[in-house]
Amino acid sequence: MRSCWIFGGAPVNGCCELPSDDAYIIAADSGYSLLKRMGIKPDLLLGDFDSLKEPKPDYCEILTAAAEKDDTDTMLAVKTAFEKGYYDITIAGSIGGRLDHTIANIQALAYISDNGGKGKLVGEYDTVELLGKGSYKFQRNDDMYFSIFSYSPSAVVTTIGTKYNLSEYTLTNTFPLGVSNEIMLDECMLTIKEGQILVVFSKK
Numbered sequence: 001m002r003s004c005w006i007f008g009g010a011p012v013n014g015c016c017e018l019p020s021d022d023a024y025i026i027a028a029d030s031g032y033s034l035l036k037r038m039g040i041k042p043d044l045l046l047g048d049f050d051s052l053k054e055p056k057p058d059y060c061e062i063l064t065a066a067a068e069k070d071d072t073d074t075m076l077a078v079k080t081a082f083e084k085g086y087y088d089i090t091i092a093g094s095i096g097g098r099l100d101h102t103i104a105n106i107q108a109l110a111y112i113s114d115n116g117g118k119g120k121l122v123g124e125y126d127t128v129e130l131l132g133k134g135s136y137k138f139q140r141n142d143d144m145y146f147s148i149f150s151y152s153p154s155a156v157v158t159t160i161g162t163k164y165n166l167s168e169y170t171l172t173n174t175f176p177l178g179v180s181n182e183i184m185l186d187e188c189m190l191t192i193k194e195g196q197i198l199v200v201f202s203k204k
Helices: 031-038 073-083 099-114
Strands: 003-007 024-028 044-047 061-064 088-092 118-122 126-131 134-139 144-150 154-160 166-172 187-194 197-203
Touching: 003 031, 003 073, 024 031, 024 073, 044 073, 073 088, 073 099, 088 099, 099 118, 099 126, 144 154, 144 166, 187 197
Parallel strands: 003 024, 003 088, 024 044, 044 061, 088 118
Antiparallel strands: 118 126, 126 197, 134 187, 144 197, 154 166, 154 187
C-alpha cells in the first residue's frame, strides 16, 4: 500500500519516526513550519493558511482552500491523499494543542478506516490507531503505556501478553477500562471480535 504522511502543526518528538524516502508528504497549513524544522520538504502544501506565519515555498505543489469550509485542513489532506491513490496514511503533529483538533483528527482516523484505508496519528508523546475486526501484534515498549478504548458503542476484545489481559471482554465507549495497560512480553496480541478499537501508546 502506497504511504502518505500528513503533517499538522502540533509538536512531535520521540514518538515520530521519519517517513520513508518514497512516502508522499503533505503539509497541512502550519504543518509546513514543523516540516521545515525537521528538514523535510513536502510534496504538497495545502490549507486555508490561517495559521501559517511564514512564506510558502516555491518548490512544491500548493493547494489553497477557502477559510470557510466543511473540511478541516487535515481532512482535506486525507481526501487529497485518497485522490492521489494513497491509503496508508500517517498524520503527524496531530495530537496535543487544541483539544477540538485532536478529536477531529481521531474522527479523521474513522474516515480513513471507513473508506478502506489504514491510518495512524502521531504526536509528541502519543500515537493512536483505529482498528476493526482482526488480530494485531504490538511490540513491547517499556517507556509507553498501552491503552485500548472502544470507538464503537461496544467492542469485544481479547488481549494476550499484557499486564491486564482480557478474554472476549466487551468494552464500551462509556467506561475506560482499557486505559494505562502495559505490554509484558516481547509482543502482545490484540484480537477484536466485534467493533472498533482505538489503540493508544502514551509516554510514561
